[in-house]
Amino acid sequence: MTQLTLYDSLSRSMRAFSQLDPIAGVRVYSCGPTVYNYAHVGNLRAYVFTDTLSRVLTWKGHDLTHVINITDVGHLTSDADAGDDKMEAAAKRSGQDIWAIARHYTEAFKQNLVDLNIRAPTHLPLATDHIAEMLDFARAIEAKHCYRLESGLYFDVSTVPEYGRLARSADDVGEGRIDPVEGKRHAQDFAIWRTSPPGENRQMEWDSPWGRGAPGWHLECSVMSRKYLGDGFDIHTGGIDHREIHHPNEIAQNQAHCGCGDSGANFWMHNNFLVDRTGKMSKSSGDFLTLQALVDRGFHPLSYRMLCLQAHYRSELEFSWENLGAAQVRLKRLVQAVEALRSRRDEPAKGSAEAYRRQLEAAVSDDLNTPKALPLLDALVGDKSMSAGDRLAALEDFTVILGLPLDQLTRADLRVRPVTATIDVAAIEARLAERRAAREAKDFGTSDAIRDELVKAGVEVMDGDPLGWDWRMTG
Ligand code: AMP
Ligand code: ZN
Numbered sequence: 001m002t003q004l005t006l007y008d009s010l011s012r013s014m015r016a017f018s019q020l021d022p023i024a025g026v027r028v029y030s031c032g033p034t035v036y037n038y039a040h041v042g043n044l045r046a047y048v049f050t051d052t053l054s055r056v057l058t059w060k061g062h063d064l065t066h067v068i069n070i071t072d073v074g075h076l077t078s079d080a081d082a083g084d085d086k087m088e089a090a091a092k093r094s095g096q097d098i099w100a101i102a103r104h105y106t107e108a109f110k111q112n113l114v115d116l117n118i119r120a121p122t123h124l125p126l127a128t129d130h131i132a133e134m135l136d137f138a139r140a141i142e143a144k145h146c147y148r149l150e151s152g153l154y155f156d157v158s159t160v161p162e163y164g165r166l167a168r169s170a171d172d173v174g175e176g177r178i179d180p181v182e183g184k185r186h187a188q189d190f191a192i193w194r195t196s197p198p199g200e201n202r203q204m205e206w207d208s209p210w211g212r213g214a215p216g217w218h219l220e221c222s223v224m225s226r227k228y229l230g231d232g233f234d235i236h237t238g239g240i241d242h243r244e245i246h247h248p249n250e251i252a253q254n255q256a257h258c259g260c261g262d263s264g265a266n267f268w269m270h271n272n273f274l275v276d277r278t279g280k281m282s283k284s285s286g287d288f289l290t291l292q293a294l295v296d297r298g299f300h301p302l303s304y305r306m307l308c309l310q311a312h313y314r315s316e317l318e319f320s321w322e323n324l325g326a327a328q329v330r331l332k333r334l335v336q337a338v339e340a341l342r343s344r345r346d347e348p349a350k351g352s353a354e355a356y357r358r359q360l361e362a363a364v365s366d367d368l369n370t371p372k373a374l375p376l377l378d379a380l381v382g383d384k385s386m387s388a389g390d391r392l393a394a395l396e397d398f399t400v401i402l403g404l405p406l407d408q409l410t411r412a413d414l415r416v417r418p419v420t421a422t423i424d425v426a427a428i429e430a431r432l433a434e435r436r437a438a439r440e441a442k443d444f445g446t447s448d449a450i451r452d453e454l455v456k457a458g459v460e461v462m463d464g465d466p467l468g469w470d471w472r473m474t475g
Contacts (some may be wrong), residue, residue, distance in 0.1 A: 002358075002365040004060060006235075007314060009243055009268045010166050014367060020234050020266055025063030027233035028054065029225040029265070031242055032069040032124070035105035036090035039112055040288040041304060041319065042274040042281040046239045048308040048403075049271040049368075051118040053237065055401050056364045066121040067228045070109070072102040073127050073204050074194075074217040079245045081181055081191045085214065091203055098203040102128070112291050115301040117403045123228050127220040131206050134215045134223050138192050138208075141256040146192055149183045153193040153210045157186055160255040164188065164248045166268060190249050191216035218249035222257065222264070225250075231258055236265035243270050274308075276319040294324065298416035298473055302404060303328035309370040309402055325416070330374075331404070332414040337381040338395065338406045344388035351386030353394030360397055370402065377402070416473045423457040428471060432461070 004017040019026050030050045033039050047068070058064050077083030084092075091098035106126070113120065138146070138153060145159045157163040181191075195211035196202050205212050225233060231254075238247060247268060254264035274281060280289045291301055307327040311317040356376055363372035377398045380391060392407075399406055417425070431450050438446040451461050454471070461471050 001060065002361045004056065004365045005367060006267055006269060007367050009270050010263055015267070017267065019062055020232065024230070025065055026057050026235070027229040028057075028064065028066045028235045028237065029221070029229055029233060030066070030068045030121070030236075031221060031238040031246065032071060033105075033109050034071040034075040034086055034283075035102050035109065036075075036086040037105060037283050038108050038290045038292070040281055040283050041291060041294065042289075043239075043283070044112055044116060044291060044304070045274045045308050045313075045317065046237070046271050047113060047118050048116060048305055049313040050237050051116075051403055052309070052313070052364075052368050052370060052401075053235070053269070054119060055403060056368060059397070059401055064122070065229060066119075067123045067125065067224065068121040069221060069224050070102075070106050070124060070126045071217065071220065072106070074215050074220060076217065079217075079241070081194070081216070085202070085204075087204065088202055102126075115291060116305050117302060117405060119403075125224050125228065127215070127224070128204065130220060130223055130227070131215065133227060134219050135206075135208055137219065137223050137226075137253070137257060138210075138215075141192075141253065142209075145256040147185065148210060149181065150195070151181060151197070152191050152195045152213060152216070154181075154184060154189045155192050155249070155252060155256070157188045157190075157252055160252045161261050163252055166248050166251060166263075167244045188248075190218060190245075192219055192253075218246055218253060221246070221250050222253040225264065226254075226257075231264070232262060233265055235267040235269060237269045237271070240270045240272055243268075271313045272316045274317050274319050281319070289319070296419045297321070298418035298421075299324055299328055300331070300409075300414050302409065303331055303414070305403060306331045309374060309404075312371055313368060328414055328416065331409070332411060334377065334381060334404070334406050335409045335414060336411055338392070339411070341381065341388040341392050342407070345392060347387040347389060349387050349390055351383070351390055353380075353386065353390055356380045356383075356394050357397055360401065364401055373398070373402065415471075418473055421458060421473055423454075423459060428454065428457075428459055432471065435461075 005014045006017050008015050028050070030047070033043055050066070050068070054064055054066050073085070073087055075086045077086055077089060087098055087102065090101055094101065110124070142153065146153050146155055193208055193210045193213055193215055195213040196205050202214065205214055225236065236247070251263045255261060276289070280287065282288055291304065294304055295301060303324060304327070307324055308317065310327060359376050360373055363369045363376065366372070380394055380398070383391060386394070395406065431454060435447050435450040438450065454461055458473055459471050
């Protein structure tokens, strides 16, 4: 077995991974979505990353407990204590019941996970189901670490060792740079409990020793990670934005609660961002790319997974339709190669898959290097020194680790087919059959006329395409 090494953002180094508790298995906590709207595809990159992590861990034989929380309360429109609660703001905007909004977007998120072949986490706890535990946690740290202001209960960051060690930029760390709340002792101090302002009606609020109100956003993750995984679990994940404010604040809370210097997790891992030049990756802007938007343009959700896997999780990844299209073509090539292998499954055994298995393990053990694993997969399907059956057997490790079910997809699934297309597949296939007959009869006039008609309908006919595609939508 190759030793798994992972990049730990807190020590800023690659470290050998070993399971903390031999009996409990590996315990992973991933900061989940704020459910005031659909997840954008950037958010979903964070969960493709954690899914790769969980797949590698289980493939290596670890039992896994994985938590993704659902933030249905408390996250303000900035990561700091500024602006409105994102959930309350969404409810006000749409005139809908805040609980219904939360339920709707939570279900949509779960469906995104299914569509991307992301394994369901062991627990998907809701913040609003843990208010009592949050109040207990806050009471436990209040005396030594918190102070009261009119607007709530605040955490004094000078009461814990090395506040903000995780953050990259010492100048940037903390919340005060964004919104100096009157009376805060330090700019980075943050809300543990936010008291509802007098006269303001919130749909989600609870009684507390500090007045009626709602928990600060950071509190839920300290509470739910502890509840489901215990003090001191294996790995905590999130996007790199969380490295600056949310996770330093979680760590501060954890230190306060345990009365020790421990951060709460053995590894802190952060995925880099999916970016695009058109600014379609900001949920708060309202105009952003969802997985459904990709599907509506005719792409398969797993092509987006492929796009993510082609980049290392710690590299920035640029989104473009061209990149997505290229990822879909790559996936389609693999699917077609696997289809061909399956038709020759009964060939006599030949060759050994061992080298591929070893190299695959080496790639993913090196901080989940999926871009290094993908070319191995390409090489494996095309390796003529091995029989079809042996290649198919060797493929299983790849499909499990990468989460690409190549044997369940067909080339038709991967045909770009926008919802706006005016012609349906049956009609295209029928016209193409007529065209083939015309060509066989050497009636090239009719054949060309059908081709022109299809081009007008947004269908490109690809004669002699080495991939064997008959057509594709250009829309
Ligand atoms: P949110 O719903 O905003 O709380 O974010 C859910 C997850 O997505 C968090 O782990 C974020 O750090 C992560 N995230 C947000 N934007 C991006 C992005 N553009 N690319 C990758 N991850 C992101
Ligand atoms: Zn969190």
